[in-house]
Amino acid sequence: MSAVEYEPVIGLEIHVQLSTRTKMFCGCALSFGEPPNTRTCPVCLGLPGTLPVANAEAIHYGLMIGMALGCDLAPRSIFHRKNYFYPDLPKGYQISQYDEPLCRGGRLGDVRIHRVHLEEDAAKLVHVGASGRLHASDASIVDFNRGGTPLAEIVTEPDVRSAEQASEWLKLLRTTLRQLGVSDVNMEEGSLRCDANISVRPVGTKELGTKTELKNMNSFRFIERGIKAEVERQIGILRDGGQVVQETLHYDPTTGAITSLRSKEEAHDYRYFPEPDLTPVSITQAMLDRAREALPELPAAREARFKDELGLNGESARLLAWRAELGDYFESALSSNGVEAQPLANWVTNELVQRLGGDADPAESKVEPSALAKLVALVGERKVTQGAAKQVLDKLVAEGGDPQAIVEAEGLGAVGGADELAPVVAAALEANPDIAERLRGGDMKPIGVIVGHVMRETKGRADGGEVTRLVREQLGL
Amino acid sequence: MIDREQVLHVARLARLELSEDEVSRMSSELSKVLDHIEKISALDLDGVPATTHVVEVENALRPDEPRPSLPREVALASAPATQDDGFLVPSPQA
Numbered sequence: 046m047s048a049v050e051y052e053p054v055i056g057l058e059i060h061v062q063l064s065t066r067t068k069m070f071c072g073c074a075l076s077f078g079e080p081p082n083t084r085t086c087p088v089c090l091g092l093p094g095t096l097p098v099a100n101a102e103a104i105h106y107g108l109m110i111g112m113a114l115g116c117d118l119a120p121r122s123i124f125h126r127k128n129y130f131y132p133d134l135p136k137g138y139q140i141s142q143y144d145e146p147l148c149r150g151g152r153l154g155d156v157r158i159h160r161v162h163l164e165e166d167a168a169k170l171v172h173v174g175a176s177g178r179l180h181a182s183d184a185s186i187v188d189f190n191r192g193g194t195p196l197a198e199i200v201t202e203p204d205v206r207s208a209e210q211a212s213e214w215l216k217l218l219r220t221t222l223r224q225l226g227v228s229d230v231n232m233e234e235g236s237l238r239c240d241a242n243i244s245v246r247p248v249g250t251k252e253l254g255t256k257t258e259l260k261n262m263n264s265f266r267f268i269e270r271g272i273k274a275e276v277e278r279q280i281g282i283l284r285d286g287g288q289v290v291q292e293t294l295h296y297d298p299t300t301g302a303i304t305s306l307r308s309k310e311e312a313h314d315y316r317y318f319p320e321p322d323l324t325p326v327s328i329t330q331a332m333l334d335r336a337r338e339a340l341p342e343l344p345a346a347r348e349a350r351f352k353d354e355l356g357l358n359g360e361s362a363r364l365l366a367w368r369a370e371l372g373d374y375f376e377s378a379l380s381s382n383g384v385e386a387q388p389l390a391n392w393v394t395n396e397l398v399q400r401l402g403g404d405a406d407p408a409e410s411k412v413e414p415s416a417l418a419k420l421v422a423l424v425g426e427r428k429v430t431q432g433a434a435k436q437v438l439d440k441l442v443a444e445g446g447d448p449q450a451i452v453e454a455e456g457l458g459a460v461g462g463a464d465e466l467a468p469v470v471a472a473a474l475e476a477n478p479d480i481a482e483r484l485r486g487g488d489m490k491p492i493g494v495i496v497g498h499v500m501r502e503t504k505g506r507a508d509g510g511e512v513t514r515l516v517r518e519q520l521g522l
Numbered sequence: 523m524i525d526r527e528q529v530l531h532v533a534r535l536a537r538l539e540l541s542e543d544e545v546s547r548m549s550s551e552l553s554k555v556l557d558h559i560e561k562i563s564a565l566d567l568d569g570v571p572a573t574t575h576v577v578e579v580e581n582a583l584r585p586d587e588p589r590p591s592l593p594r595e596v597a598l599a600s601a602p603a604t605q606d607d608g609f610l611v612p613s614p615q616a
Contacts, residue, residue, distance in 0.1 A: 065586050066586050066587070066588055067584075067586050067587065067588050067589075071589075072584070072587065072588055072589030073588070073589070073591045074588040074591070080594070080607060081594075081606070081607040081608045082594045082597050082598060082607055082608060082609070083591060083593075083594050084591050085591055085592055085597045086589070086591050086592055087592070090592075090597060098582060098583065098584040099582075099583050099584065100583070100584055100586050101583035101584060101585055101586060102585075102586035103586075104583065121580075123574050123575070128535070130537055131614055132609075132611040132612075132614055170614070171606075171608070172613055173605070173606075183612060183613045184605075184610055184611065184612060184613050185610075185611050185612070185613045185614065186605055186606055186608035186609065186610055186611075187608050187609040187610075187611055188607075188608050189597070189609070314531075314535055316535070319574035319575065321575065321576075323582075324575065324577075324579045324580050324581060324582040325574070325575060325580050325581075326580070326581060326583075327580040327581055329581070
């Protein structure tokens, strides 16, 4: 029997903490690491007789997200109670939206959006070990500071086909949300959380396989690894003739293990019903106008502008647009003098990013945007070679300063015309007689050895093209 | 008709412990409630949206302005047990 090829079918559910000043249904200020249980009130503690009132700004942010994702905005939406018992939920239900959400449909990049709705976050539980009164690990401590924080839940259609695509797309979503200014979108701190619904099916078939839900992955790396591991697990089960069981799973990034979370079936019987304590939300023209005016340039539009107006190649345009902090830095550098866009983009996305590492924001580095622009301009004018410019950038990253001054102080200016270079090239040929012989014989492959020699001698300040020209001249080629 | 299993399921979801007598009483009482609701199904209600709210008020919203939270000792005052400035509860994982 020939092996069946399987393809993953992945849908994502993203919870975004909205960066309003107050909670979703009460006036408590949002908490950023305050001491436990200092941001609570009778409403978010779920005390009897209290009434929630929806935060107008959270609805405004919800509309902005809906517009940015091209959703249909519901003229009227309502809140529902999602009933289940868990100590992080003081009322015994979460106020969420069910069959009349704020936004439906839409698209971001290559992934369609199913819906966006608003809800409240749960409290934080800390599981404790042995205490004076209780046996090991059978108690938890609840901190209600986070309870009631406004959340937007964004649900995609099952359009994602790989772990890499999932993480790429999430980065686009994160940038979009950050540009909107509706959330801190910090995965490590939990303001952006992602669950993935994963199934696999034989390539070429349309029917969806049984899905599992992988919960709360808190970094792009873990999302990628977790989805990969779960896809492999499901394919393994099917290859062995087994069946995937629909369940909620937890991925442990340290061990790579996937474990079942809630085994009790009834945990999923939420008995939604309309929240009688909250009025329906009817979107007014004024609300729509305000949300539309608040929309900034979004990554997709910025990518197009970088390509169409600045002539950047697709890869640079996408990277600079999708990582808004790089795009901002690039635009700031571009405005500072007559530097060319594409070389500048290359220096930002390659050399600078490489030196600053990972997700660092170059605006927080010692390299002023104008300094990088000046350096790239010097390279463009052939006053500094690529190699020497990289040394200047090392210095700028470490200490900041002016590239021209560094070039002068360190003697990194390009070694000028033939007069200066010719003796160095001659010495290099003399030092490598066998190479010189091969070059004379018409085999140009080892010319790199001579160029490398000259570069070492000049500390990278020689122009590679000029060196090659001089080699040919001196060997009479 | 609501059978015994359904009563026990709903009771479990609501964290209610019912005696045998209560289970059979609930079974018949809940069935009667459903019978009553069944009568509505007899009406022609095509095109009539479900009533989700009984008062016709919309957009009762709150400006995003912080109000003072409770002092922690007040928030924790009614907790049956506390530890490390938090509400101490049985572990949901246990």
